[in-house]
Amino acid sequence: MILSHIVAVSENEVIGKDNDLLWHYSEDLNYFKKRTTGKIMIMGRKTFESLKKPLPKRFHIVISRQNIDSPHENVKFVNSLSEAYQLADKMTLSSDQWPEEVMIVGGGQIYKESLKDADFLYITRIPGEYQGDTFYSLNIPAEFKIAFSQFSNEVPGLRYEIWSKERKDD
Numbered sequence: 001m002i003l004s005h006i007v008a009v010s011e012n013e014v015i016g017k018d019n020d021l022l023w024h025y026s027e028d029l030n031y032f033k034k035r036t037t038g039k040i041m042i043m044g045r046k047t048f049e050s051l052k053k054p055l056p057k058r059f060h061i062v063i064s065r066q067n068i069d070s071p072h073e074n075v076k077f078v079n080s081l082s083e084a085y086q087l088a089d090k091m092t093l094s095s096d097q098w099p100e101e102v103m104i105v106g107g108g109q110i111y112k113e114s115l116k117d118a119d120f121l122y123i124t125r126i127p128g129e130y131q132g133d134t135f136y137s138l139n140i141p142a143e144f145k146i147a148f149s150q151f152s153n154e155v156p157g158l159r160y161e162i163w164s165k166e167r168k169d170d
Helices: 026-036 045-050 081-094 108-117
Strands: 002-010 014-016 040-044 059-063 075-078 101-104 120-126 144-151 159-165
Touching: 002 026, 002 108, 026 120, 040 045, 040 081, 040 108, 045 059, 059 081, 075 081, 081 108, 101 108
Parallel strands: 002 101, 002 120, 040 059, 040 101, 059 075
Antiparallel strands: 002 014, 120 159, 144 159
């Protein structure tokens, strides 16, 4: 299983406030859709609730302390990040339906807990500073190296980056 973060973050490391995005760039939303469609996504309960409804053509593994049964066939609630990893790994290995790249899509605490396990970071750098209550550290760990960086053609200052974890030879 390949584990990737996908996040849009402001210059002062804000990713949201009151369980919502603080910016709406259609180009970035389309980028998120392109990168996550057809894949398994892992997220916290509040992030899932902020979606209003499950996103099409994706499987949602939602981490919650509560035991919840979902009425949606493409949503499964689990109680921990390790349980989310186990389910995602099982799904990617047992079916051709799901590719091996699994996307971590938020929120702040899930990103923080899973960073040590991530293989790739898809970071959209949002220009400007925002007042928020949810954050993503832009202090990227040393084992990650930038693999791609491109400015938006539509939004001045908006930049897409892909960071790849260097593999240590065993």
